[in-house]
Structures are given as structure tokens and as C-alpha cells.
Amino acid sequence: MSDSARDSVLAPLDARMADLESLYEDLHRHPELGFQETRTAAEAARRLTSYGYEVTTGIGRTGVTGVLRNGPGPVVLLRADMDALPVTERSSLPYASAVPGVMHACGHDVHVTCLAGAADLLAAGREHWSGTLVVLFQPAEEVGDGARAMIEDGLFGAAADGSAAPSDAGAGADGQGRVPTPDVVLAQHVAPLGAGLITYAPGACMAASDSLKITFHGTGGHGSRPETAVDPIVMAAAFVQRLQSVVAREVAPKDRAVVTVGSFQAGDAPNVIPDQAVVQLSVRTFDEDVRSRVLAAVDRIARAEATASGAEREPETEVLNTFPVTRNDDRTLERVNAAFTDHFGAQRLFGYEPAAGSEDAGLIATAAGAPLYYWWLGGWDPDEFRAAMSSGRLAQDIPSNHSPHFTPVKQPTLTMGVQALTVAALSHLEPGK
Ligand SMILES: [Zn+2]
Ligand SMILES: [Zn+2]
16 A cells, blocks of 8 residues: 555544544433444444445444445455443543433543544445445444454354354354355544544553453351351352462462452342352453463352351352453554655554453454454543653543543544544455556
8 A cells, every 4th residue: 555545545534523523522411321322333333334435234233334445455354343331431521421320431432433434435436446345333342252253143144043153164164154254344442642642552462351240159047146147248259369379379470460340239138148249240350271270260169168157058150241252363463554654744643552341343254254453542532641741640631431521532543543543444455456
């Protein structure tokens, strides 16, 4: 892709930006939870149709795809997630959420807007490239089910009941899936970094996540007669305490893991020993061996504390959701980063640490058998970010994703995000004729 072809594709962006900013404000004002993104999906589909894409809606309930077949060459998939979070917005923005208790606190409205913008530019500039472009608007990333739902709904040709994964010999080939199987999957996430910057981590860039719900069974009784009861609160409290030793004592210093208990529920009255306690926890790891070791430790400690308390029933564990490690492909990262450096300049691109957050974009790449590159897009006011950085107060002053104050600035975030997706796609498509 020559510089001039890329510049030609990007040239209309300035003229399109007012419309994209109002799309962003509209999405931010009308956030939708996972699998309920009907309004967002309808707007994505309407735009893709108007840009000339073959559009499919309702994949994995609310997912939308657009396909642009534009001559021989690779199939490039660009992905954005659409869902918001059950968070009450605390910003005073004029376009703050109008939906009580729901907010785009993870910036997926930025992702949708940037993908709409890139889809528009790449379609309008199609004489400058050759290949097939697939744009994908995914539901329900936050609950870890959206990518899986689209794949199980035959995205790349798997059985609609999810019983068969698309893999070898023609499965998922063009014509069998809802979209052509991509040769590369590209995606971005807005982050609490200075807007105008792009950061990335080679290899495992985001953690695997396992969310578990463990129910401890005791024997209820009168608060005055503990000898007649088995107290599940003491049992579960001992479990929570002992869990703190897993990362400290069972994970090697070179490895990384996080174990967080986010919910502990038991009992209703001060003078009643309840018969159960329910603990919900989240495990983050970057390596399959570490993951199995930590999960085994959680299971072992839960059983051991129940036994130590004299429980008559073993605790029960329910897996609430699981995300795999998000792994960047080295060659894809190098190729796209070379294009980013060429277009944005090296001063806008930084290597960064892997994030302990999790993501299901990798499932799409795995299902396609394609390499993935997933980068972070700065979204915070550059001056505030610089000030926080120089005073050593990044963690205190810059809200993170999922905070009720996480409100990316429109510019230069949206311009960078549209350009990044477009430049990344062009780095893998053939030149036009
Ligand atoms: Zn999130
Ligand atoms: Zn997110």
C-alpha cells in the first residue's frame, strides 16, 4: 500500500467527522447492555448498507456483519464490540447516558463509531485496494458470550447449534459461513492513555479470565447455639483469607496472576446462622499452566475449608464466564505497526505492559484460524494525561475503563481510531489497480 493510496482513502475523513462525532454522542447517550444492542445494531446495519456492504443482522442474537468483496486478495476482518455496562454515569457531559443505570463505561461506543468510519472510508476508496473486507459489530463482550454466540451461529460456517467448530477442509470456506473466513483479525480498544497515542503488547496482551461462583453449605441454627450449627460464614471467610496466599505462595515471581473476590453473600439477620454462603471471584492469568494451577488451588482450598469446618456437603462451583488469553501474532503486529509508524510517526506508538483485563476478540481469530492483532487507542485528554503522568498520579487521576467517570475525549480519539483501523486494514489488503 503506497502512502498516496492510503492518503487518498483517508482524505474524506475530515469531511465525515462531524457526522461521526454526532454518531458517537448518540451512541453514548443510548447505551445498551449485552445482547440488547438492537438500536446500535440497527444503526450499524443501516450505515453498512448505505456504504454498499452485503449486510447480515441478528448473528448471535444482535451481531451485525458487512462484507465488501473488492477483487482478489486477502480477507481482512475488522471487529468492534457494541455493549455497555450496568454502571450509572457520573459525568456531566451534555451527551451523558439517558438510560438509568447503564453507561458506555468501557468505550465500546468509540469502537462502533471508529469502525463505522473506517468501513465508510474503505468502501468509498475501494479503487485503492483489492481483497475482501469483513466488518463485524459484536454483541455482549462484557459478559464474555458475544463472540462465542456469533461463532456458534455459523459466522464462519460452524453448525448453528455450536456442535462443530469450523476448522479444516472447507468448513468455514466462503459461501458456507455467514461471512468469508478472514486471513487476519484486527481490533482495538480505547484505554485510559493520552488521546493521540496507540499502545500495544506483543504476545499475550490481555489476560485469561475465569469468573466463578462458589456456594458453601453449612448447617443453619440459632445465633446463640453455634454448637448445633456449621457456620458457612466462618467457612467462606477462611476460604477468602486463604485465597490471598495463592498468588503470593503458589505462583512463581516471573508469572502473573490476580485472584479477586468481588462478592460475598450470606445470611439476613444478626442472630441466625445461615445455611449457606456464596462467594463470587475472578481469576486472571496470562498462561495456560498458571491458569490451571490457580484454578486447581481455588478448588482445593474451597473443599479443604469446607472439610475443616465439618461441612456435611462439599461446596459447589459454577463457572460464570471464561475468556481465553488474548494473544497477538508477532508478524501481524509488526506489519501493522510498521504501517502505523509510517502514517502516525513513531512518537505516537508505544509498547506497553499486558493488561489484566480480558477480551473475547481472540475467539473470533481462533475460530477463523487467523492471526490477531489487538491494540489500545488512547482516549484521555492529552494535557490531563501528561499532567497526571508527570505528578505520578496516573492511577488516581485518570479513570479506568468501567469507571462511572470513564468518558474518552472525542478528539483526537475518534480521528485516530478511524485512521488506525483503516491503516491496519490497508496494511493487509492488496494495492488497487
Ligand atoms: Zn469492559
Ligand atoms: Zn471493553
